[in-house]
Amino acid sequence: MSDNGFSDSFSAPLQASAEEPQFTDQTINCMDCHSDFVWTVGEQQFFHDKNLQNPPKRCKPCKQAKNERIAAINAAHELGVKQRIEVLVACAKCGCNTTVPFYPSQGRPVYCRSCYLELNPSLLPPHE
Ligand SMILES: [Zn+2]
Numbered sequence: 017m018s019d020n021g022f023s024d025s026f027s028a029p030l031q032a033s034a035e036e037p038q039f040t041d042q043t044i045n046c047m048d049c050h051s052d053f054v055w056t057v058g059e060q061q062f063f064h065d066k067n068l069q070n071p072p073k074r075c076k077p078c079k080q081a082k083n084e085r086i087a088a089i090n091a092a093h094e095l096g097v098k099q100r101i102e103v104l105v106a107c108a109k110c111g112c113n114t115t116v117p118f119y120p121s122q123g124r125p126v127y128c129r130s131c132y133l134e135l136n137p138s139l140l141p142p143h144e
């Protein structure tokens with residue numbers, strides 16, 4: 017009866033106590049795609065172990081899609097913050113206005129891109 021091939025690797029004894037609810041597979045309707053998915057006993061046990069009170073609201077594909085959406089938003093957010101650092105300065109060589117992706121420190125000359133490359137020819141990409 018208890019030999020389901022699942023508990024072999026666990027040495028913890030199976031105890032039936034009032035605090036351990038009996039889990040059965042549950043069918044939940046996904047709030048995103050509105051299709052039924054099975055909340056398995058194993059997942060319920062996981063939720064129980066983690067002290068999570070609320071059952072999942074989304075099926076696995078929708079949950080993953082949601083996580084990916086959040087990750088994409090976070091990535092775009094980080095990228096946007098970095099790109100927004102743009103300081104308008106006057107080139108110390110030719111005097112033209114240019115933007116740099118950093119805050120120039122006081123007294124340090126800042127050059128526009130072409131002047132900078134002129135002064136640092138080693139940074140030029142090799143000609144093909
Ligand atoms: Zn879904």
Ligand SMILES: [Zn+2]
Pocket residue numbers: 107108109110111112127128129130131132
């Ligand atoms: Zn310049």
